[in-house]
Amino acid sequence: MNIIAIDIGTSNCKAVITGTDLKALKTFEYATTPITPRQGWNEQNAVTIFNAVVKLLQQSIRFCGEENIACVSFSAAMHSFLAVDKNGVPLINMITWADLRSAKYAQALEKKNLAKKLYKATGVPIHAMSPLCKLMWLKAEQKAIFRRAHKFISIKEYIFFKLFGKYIIDHSIAAATGLMDAKNICWYGEALRLADITKEQLSELKPVEHYETALLSPIKKKLKLKKEIPFVLGASDGALANLGCGIVNANNAAVTVGTSGAVRITSNKFLIDKKQRLFCYYIGDGAYITGGALNNGGIVLQWLVEKILKQPFRDEKQLDVLFKSAAAVKPGSNGLIFLPYILGERAPVWDENAKGCFIGLTETHTEAHIIRAALEGVCFAVVDVLLALEETSGNIKNIYLSGGILKSEVWVQLLADISGKKIMLNEAADASALGAAFIGRKALGNVKSLAAAKMFLQNVKTVKPSAANHRIYKKYFTVYNDLYGKLKNVFAELTAIN
Structure with a gap:
């Protein structure tokens, strides 16, 4: 059937x-x-x-x-x-x-x-x-x-x-x-x-x-x-999507980076973040999906390639060249940090007025630095939500990564280095549809609880962080984490003027 x-x-x-x-x-x-x-x-x-x-x-x-x-x-x-x-x-x-x-x-x-x-x-x-x-x-x-x-x-x-x-x-x-x-x-x-x-x-x-x-x-x-x-x-x-990836507890997080992004766990508690950075949506069987959605994932790279570098974004060979040039740059992009809010942002700031910006730009920076800073900026944004989740729900042991980011080994490694966590590559396609099919089986009485969705959990490959790079990125993340708070009013003023 x-x-x-x-x-x-x-x-x-x-x-x-x-x-x-x-x-x-x-x-x-x-x-x-x-x-x-x-x-x-x-x-x-x-x-x-x-x-x-x-x-x-x-x-x-x-x-x-x-x-x-x-x-x-x-x-x-x-x-x-x-x-x-x-x-x-x-x-x-x-x-x-x-x-x-x-x-x-x-x-x-x-x-x-x-x-x-x-x-x-x-x-x-x-x-x-x-x-x-x-x-x-x-x-x-x-x-x-x-x-x-x-x-x-x-x-x-x-x-x-x-x-x-x-x-x-x-x-x-x-x-x-x-x-x-x-x-x-x-x-x-x-x-x-x-x-x-x-x-x-x-x-x-x-x-x-x-x-x-x-x-x-x-x-x-x-x-x-x-x-x-x-x-x-x-x-x-x-x-x-969480069910379709097999994420059925708070120890594992599903991270998706496609055009946009999302970080989610499944919990048996209604988890409220004191700083209101996270959503918490009921699904059933006493379970809630907690996490944050990001407006700015791969769309940042597309914007940079098409609007700034004036190159075709769908050309995978050309993208490989850009990723390789970024890989040659040292962690931290020589002091260049990118706040990736080019479409405003949902988690963790929930601000329609938020804007993207490069901080620390000097005459020493090249196209490769700018590309790497953009990739790092998206990873910083993901980690920002991950840390909010850990503050709210406790330590997250495993990250199961899916989406278009998997096409770039360089970008996946950056996320591992910046988060300091092992990244499990989850290549489950159409996770939302598979989750819907699972609910269909549950409706027919073929499975007893949502916990049975752990059958979908897969790990095609594990990417480990570099301890040395993570130590460097912790310093840069401290700077990144302060940027939005310092610029929030500036963003609002720019919106009003524009």
Whole structure:
């Protein structure tokens, strides 16, 4: 029997078909290009995404054969936001996590000293990514739409409404909205009051294993299904990526560096960081995903190569040349430090106004120094979140690394040297989809607990840090760690001027 895992991302939607052993057999994919009409705006067309999901389901059903499908299970990006009318028709484009229009409303919550109270209750740092802040923006700046809205939902809720005619949301996606009480697993009254909505305007909360079988008749006909198949709600992409990598306790951390980045652990405690640097999202079985998401991963290298060096970023041979030139530079780039916040930043600073900058630039620095400083800067940012996690949850023994960073041995070694930890290379592709397939099996009663996801844990290769380089980097990290605090007000002033 097969499981169809649907992964709804911000750049593409994919279907990963697995066997009951959860090994991928086939992948189908559709690009879903974000709509960016203005700087700071990031939207998607909900109808287009739903149509892509239907096409993926059609392809997957044809590939498997209806009689061989055990279930369909879903993964989706966090923080998406959509307002719909009484008929479920979108009133706006779906707003993604990357949209910054609600930044001033997030900052207003900070100024009113409400951020800490909200964070302690929900586990969601106050930031423009949060649907809570998006609701406040919509009410203030799109009053007519706010009044017309029947429901405020995420993209996965929209898809389930279109499939089943019901508004339901899994605990994991709800946990990332800033609207859910993370301890009591219910909608949080204070957040709803600030957003000026009622719980009736939100979906019904359900466990990640919840499934529906009664497809609406037109959809069932479109998919050419005769029997009822369980459609499992699943969870958020971040939570499922942890499961798909086998990270099921706080001793191991999953680190991903692709275009952006993330550092996450799984814990059986609701972990709140006193400095509000980390998120803590409930997934199920008393487990929480704690960590931080970074805006600036490989996008920093792409920016540097394309915009500054004026070279093609997709040319892997040329990138190898750049990495080799960076490898020839001594640790610390001859006193050059790069703060990599070119897209603002989420963890650990949660500041839309944050900016990138080179500190320590002199006439002795070359292109190679600048490249190495940029690579080191991204690693410093990852380690910044790792240290916040260790302060909050205790020592992290192992780092399981995945993402595009694995293509560069130089960059992986830098992360090992700067963190001072052994790096386990985890080449699990489509970890979120595999996590969704795992939840599918759990929904069917084939596995008893989330802890069984440790089956996915793999270590293709171990990269050890250089003790000598780590001693050097500890000194540079002390300087790096002070930079944002010293420049925060400067960044805000530059934003105001610009």
